[in-house]
Amino acid sequence: xxxxxxxxxxxxxxxxxxxxxxxxxxxxxxxxxxxxxxxxxxxxxxxxxxxxxxxxxxxxxxxxxx
Numbered sequence: 205x206x207x208x209x210x211x212x213x214x215x216x217x218x219x220x221x222x223x224x225x226x227x228x229x230x231x232x233x234x235x236x237x238x239x240x241x242x243x244x245x246x247x248x249x250x251x252x253x254x255x256x257x258x259x260x261x262x263x264x265x266x267x268x269x270x
Contacts, residue, residue: 206232210253224252 206226211233214221220242224233237245 206230208233208249208252210255213254213256215257 208224209227211222211224214223218238220237220239222233222235222237222245223231226232235245
């Protein structure tokens, strides 16, 4: 696997969907993990940038009502 420079993380109640890109911005990681698998997965990786989804409940409810 090419070196991952950035990981995007989509969160939910039980799973995390991870998407990683290499230095050329090519997708090199797509993985769905349970909460209990997260620490072990990231412990094996070198330090990298992680971006997480941030959505407030109020914004979600407003979007669904529209």
